[in-house]
Amino acid sequence: MKKWGLVLLLLICFPFIYKGVAQNVSNEGTDFWAVFPSHDPSLDPVTRLPALANITIYVTAKTASFVTVTCGSATPISKSIPANTAVPFVVNRSQAYIDQTEANQDAPYNNRGIRIKVREGYAKVAVYAHIFAGFRSAASLILPVESLGQKYMSMNYTQTLGGNNLLTLVATEDNTSLLISDKGTVKQINFQKAGEVFEYMAVSGRDLTGVTVEVDPSSPDNCNKRFAAFSGSTSVTIGCEGQRDLSWDPLFQQLYPTVSWGKEYGIAPFINRRYIARILAEESNTVVKINGVVTATLGKGEFYTTEEKIEGIFVSASKRVSVAQYSLTQKCSGIDGFLKHGDPEMVLLNPIEFNIKAVTMFSSTAEAIEERYINVIIKTKARNTFRINGALVQNGWKIFPSNPDYSYQQLPITAVSSNLSASEGFNAIAYGFGDAESYAYSAGTNLAANNYLLINNTVTNIDAPNACIDQPSDFKIILPYIAKKISWQLNNEAPIIGSLVYKEVITTSGEIAYQYSLDQDRKFTELRTEQVKVIAEAPNDNDCLVGDIEYNFEFEVYPIPTVDFSLGSLSCPDTELPFTDMSNSNIIDKPINKWLWDFGDGETSTDQNPKHLYKQGGEYTVTLFAGLDDGCMNETVKKIIIAPKINAGFQVAAQGCKDTDLIFTDQSSVASGTLIKWTWDFGDGKTPVVRTSKEPFAYQYTQSGTYTISLVAETANGCVSLVAQHEVIIYDLSTSDFLLPEVCAEDDLATFINKSGDQNGNTAGLTFTWNFGDPGSGAANTSTQVNGSHKYSVAGQYIVTLTVKNTSGCSTILKKDFTVNGMQITAGFDILSPTTTCGNKVIMVKNQSTVNIGVITKIAWYMDVENRPNEAIIDEEPEAGKEYPYLYPNFTTPFPKVVTIRLVAYSGTKCAEIIEKQITLQPSPVLVFDSMPDVCLNIEKMTVMQARETLGVPGQSSLTGPGIGADGKFNPVLAGVGIHTLSFAFTTADGCTDTVRQTITVNPIPILTIDSEIFLLAGGKRKIVASAVGNGLTFKWSPSTGLDRDDVLNPTVTGEEDITYTLTVATAQGCNIVKLIKLSVLQGIKPSNAFSPNGDGANDTWLIEYLETYPDVTVEIFTRQGVRIFYSKGYAEPFDGNFKNEALPVGTYYYIINPNNKKKSITGSLTILR
Incomplete structure (x- = not known):
């Protein structure tokens, strides 16, 4: 027998209970209405005629169903709907399409509505509409009648390129009266029959966003009327400001009733593209935040449009808002602002609070859609449970920076139908892009409703939209008013008068509603769809007339889940044991989404596949409760044996010394079984040591410090212990070192200089013990002084030992080989240079000294012992055969000089030998x-x-x-x-x-370039042309007669007579050159009387030598008739025989040349030859 008492207790503690304030209205249903609104067609690229769009209805279902689509007088289309398959229905265009000329009429159009109806007794379906042709594409999710509302607000976009905003309405019931409120103007539309359509279109491209349409509150049965509303544009461009040759697309979306708006929205970007968002307020004083920052405060019907964005954003508002996301015109839609396939599209987003846990959705490939995607927004903690077509999606998630509790995913897809599911609710949109076309729509949603049905499972006390087979159920209805009378009818049974006792509840949208119950303990024995009809008498308030309102609901009878789980292969204490859920809801495409584990040791978990650690060995009873958050659950019980607990332990000294053995002794135990492996981590960063014996062992640390030693013991069955730990302090060793003296057997003492110290180089607290390796000397062989001293009597080899001990008790021992040198020295050297040599040449000498035992410890060279007896070259590390260079100082006498070289060789302080040789130095030049x-x-x-x-x-x-x-x-x-x-x-x-x-x-000297003779017309002036190269040049002209300056390279010269100038050019270093320049003055202008401008390169212009030296000269040329054909002030550009870019004819012309410097004008004739 099941322990339901325990279940109910656990349900209070864990989130199985279905929230009574939620709603059971979604985009799935059995009755739908759609429309085919106006659009601007594109041109067929071949015929150049308008490419008229069609509308196709796509129907999907989680389980098999049967649907009929009707429109006007067209033949109804009926089809079976296989599970998880998108089935298309092509609607007759002539029966459904609303031409722009038919908008804004006085009355609706009959039978233009498209009805999608599920055959009675078949499963609910989801419906999508797609309009497409040529370069046009738009799509929308279609809502079932039960999710429709009484009030909508239009969502559109600022119009461009001659298109028009529109709002299209379809009645779902006869005798429906609607009011359209547009900027203070109210238009009443009366629908006689269900399926009638009215299209409200903006004039002159006005933006209709915020226009309200609602049921006329004064109309009969107004509180029970619902209708569908669609908004969009006939065509529009979005973005690409200031650019030309832009493509456009229609916008088309079914509106959500205002009651289904929300306060929080996540917006995931279209993949690899920019987007814009628009936020529309239902009420005044609505504060809007984007990414947590206040962005706008909106009035009723006002909206805020974002700038173009590429990242995900999070929108929140103080009151309910509607949010739309727009893709941009193709030419600028890419992230970088450049072309990316696609075109304008609008998708109405669902708020975070209205989410779904499973949906089968459709992704169209028409007309020429090349890329298809799904954007998903879900709580971050649940994203690893999200599946598409059964496969987990665990990579590619991005967190909203301003709200890390939520993440989003952009999924490329190829299937037309896709099944999405997760353990918690999510929001999703489907979208696609092609060349100059696109579509986007909500994948599915739960929606707010002001009346809905709940089934209460009296066994589990869970409220849900569905019942569980063979478990008793009661019924609850949520109403937006206090009913005066209420009756219930299950299927076709007799009506039951219900209790008027109610309970106030708060709906998801934050409004007060009233819950009425019918206690029946009804058991359902078949898995099928059941029906409930509730008739409630409404009061006369909220502008609703008194009368009975009939509510018809359908619900499913679900099977009881099959609950099972598996365990990990090892059952060890102190080790996480994995538990794997293997439960099945027994409902297609509706997986288990709630779990409660009781591990039998007082611990529980609500994870699907938890890991649990048992602290003690023994037998435990594990219970798993699993089910659906909409009602049906079950349990299973299994026993588990946990192996005996392992107690790891060991012994080690609390202190030790670096580089010194530390002994470890294992003390681990287990109640039963055999320990086979010990894993030691000594805490020094090295790879842990695995041992297969518990025998004591030694380990050395190479650095001082405090180390944490860890031990894990393991038994033959693979179980491991908790970690046993001890701390050990490792102290530094002292640094031991000393210097060896150089002595011979004749010296008094050999003194060893101590260089030892602690890690800081200090000797405080250190003790020293010397052993000189000379046991024959008795007690004198050892010493405790800092520096050890000892008298060696015999030459030979000895071992000297120094032991240093610090205050931590750590000792270091250093041994060095030591030689006491002999007393029999043979001093010798060779002079490698000639014995007679120049005084300024380096001479080379070679040491050849030896000793009978040990080494020569030092040699001293006296290179001129007679004249400089105190000047010596000392070598403390001499070697036999080592060469030494030497250069004698210059001497200033012109005569040769004889010098004596002395070498002294030492094997200790008192042991030495001398040798001398002579060399002759010749005088060298100075x-x-x-x-x-x-x-x-x-x-x-x-x-x-x-x-x-x-x-x-x-x-x-x-x-x-x-x-x-x-x-x-x-x-x-x-x-x-x-x-x-x-x-x-x-x-x-x-x-x-x-x-x-x-x-x-x-x-260097200056480089001067200048003509040696300069010509000038008498009375004229010119700037002397010259160039000079050099460093810091100065200039001087002499004489300065006729020059404007005499200290520059290019003075201006005037003159009436010839003169010769001297130009001196000097550098900053004083290097100069001198040049003579003659000025030749011409006493008159000598123009030629003919030239031939025929383009042969000779005489093509009328050249007049040196006329440029008259800067104010004017030159005029006339025809025989006195027409002036040329004029020039100055003659920088000579006459070329053309007038107004036309060649003058061959002939004689006349000129006047006026120097304008008190010189007489010159006149004459000029002949043009060709």
Whole structure:
């Protein structure tokens, strides 16, 4: 027998109870109405005629169903609907389409509505409408009659390109009266029959967003009337401001009644594209936030439109709002603002609070849709439960930055029908893009309703929209008013008068409603669709007339779930054990979505596949309660044996020393079974050590510090213990070091300098013990002094040991080999250079000293012991065969010099041997080469006086280098500009040589370009044309007669007589050049009397020599008739024989040349030849 008492107790603690304030109205139903509104057709690319669109209705269902589509007088279309399949119904265009000329009429059009009806007794379906042709595409989710409302507000977009906003209405009941409120103007529309359609179209492209349409409150039975409303545009462009040649598309969406609006919306971007959002307020003083930031405060019917966006955003409002998302015109729709396939589309989004847990949706490929996607928004914690066609979607989720509780996904799809499901509710839209066309619509939703039915399972006390087979149920109805009378009728049974006792509840939309109950304990024994009819008498309030209102509901009888689970292969204490749910709801496409696990140890979980850790071994009873959040649940019980608990433990000293063995002893145990493996982690970052024996072992730490040691023990059945831990402190060792002295057997003491210290180099607190390796010396062989001293009597090899101990008790021992050198030294050296050599040459000597035991510890070289006895070269690390260079100082006498070289070799302080040899030094020249001044490139050859030998020894000298000629003189021209190195060499009669070097700089002279003769018309003036290259140039003209300046390169010159100028150009270094320039003054203008402008390159223009030196001259040319055909002030551009870009004819013309400088004008004839 099932323990339902326990179940009910657990249901209070865990979220199985169906929230009584929720609604059971969704986009699935049995009766639907759609319309085919106006649109602007595109042109067929071949015929150039309008490509008229058609409308196709697509029907899907979770389980098999049967549907009939009717419209006007067209033959009804009936089809079977297989589960999870989108079935198309092509509607007769002539019967459904509303032409733009038919909009705004006085009365609706008969039978234009498209009705989609499920055959009685068959499963609910979901319906979508798609309008398409040529480059036009638009689609919408179609809502069932039970989800329709009494009030809507139009959602459109700012109109462009001559299209028009529209609002299309269809009556679902006879005798429906509606009011359209548009900016203070109210229009009444009376529908005689269900299926009549009225289209309200904006004038002159006005935006209809915010226009309200509602049931006339004064009409009969107004509180029971519902109708469907659709909004959009005949065609529109969105975005691409300022661009030309834009494509456009119609907009088409069924509106949600205002009661189904919400306060929170997530908006996921269209994949790889930009989008715009619009937010419409139902009431005044609605505060709108985007990503948590206040963006707008809206009045009733006002809206806010975002800028173009590419990222996901989260919209929240203080009161109910409607939110639309728009794709952009193709030319600018890409994320980068450039072309991306698609076109304008509008999709009305569902608020977060109205979500679904499972839906079968349709994705169209018509007309030429190339890309299809689904956007999904779900709570972040539930996103890993989301499935498409049964497959989990675990990658690619993005979190809303402003609301991390929610995530979104953009899924590319290829199937026409897709089944979406998750453990918690989600919102989704389907959309597609092609070349200049697109569609988008809600994948499905739950909707708000002001009246709905709940089934109360009296076994589980769960309220749900459906009943469970063979479990008693009561009934509840939620009404928006307090009923005066209420009756219930189940299927076709006799009516039952119900109780008027009610309970106030708050609906999802935040409004107060009234719950009435019918206690029946009714059991349903068949899995089928049941019907309930409720008739309630409404009061006369809220503008609703008194009278009976009839509500018809359908609900399903669901099977009881089959509950089962599996366990992990190991059942060990202190280890997470995985539990895997294997339950089945026994309903197609409706998986289990609620779980409660009781692990038998006082712990529970609501995860689907939890992991649980048992702390003790033994037998436990595990109970799983599983079911659906809309009512049906079941349980299963299994027993589990948990292996005995393992107690891990070990012993180790609390302190230790670095690089020193630390002993570990295992103390682990288990009540039954055998320990086979121990995993040790010593906390030092190294790979844990796995041992298969519990015998004690040693381990060394290489660094000081505090370490946490962890041990996990494992038994033969694979169970592992909890971690056992101990801390150990590892102390640093001292640094041991000492210096070895160099002694021989004759020395008094060998003193060892101690260089030891702690980790900081200090000796405080350290103790030292020396062993000198000379046991024959008795007690003197050891010492505790800081620096050890010992007298060795015999030459030979010894081992010296130093032990250093710190305050932590850590000791280090250092041993070094030590040699006491012998006393029998053989001093010797070789002179590698000639015994007679030049005094300025380096000589080489080689050490050849040895000792009978040990090594020579030091040698001292005295290179001129007689004259400089205190100057020595000391080598503390000598080797036999080592060579030493030496250069003697210059001596200034012209005579040879004999010097004595002494070598002293040591094997200790008191053990030494001396040897001496002589060498003769010849006098060497002493040279001087003084600095030389800079010279200019154009000076004469010069004798170099700065180089000389100063000692006066006989010999020969030579001077070489750039610019030195055969005569020994320096020629700057030969050397060239730049810095040059000259070498002075001297060789004595004995062959001793020396060389010194010095540099000299040759500076460049200016480079001057100028004509040697300049011509000028008498009384004229001209700027002298010249150029000069050089560094820091200065200029001087002499004389300055006729010049405007005499210190510039290009003065302006005037004159009446010939004159010769001297121009001097100098650089900053003082290098200059001088040039003579003659000014030749011409005493008159000499124009030619003919020229031939025929394009052969010779005499193509009328050239007049030096006329440009008259800057104010005017030149005029006339025809024989006195027509002026040329005029020029100045003559920079000579006459080319053309007038107004036309060649003048061959002939004679006349000219006047006026110098305008007090000179007489010149006249004459000019003949043009061709």
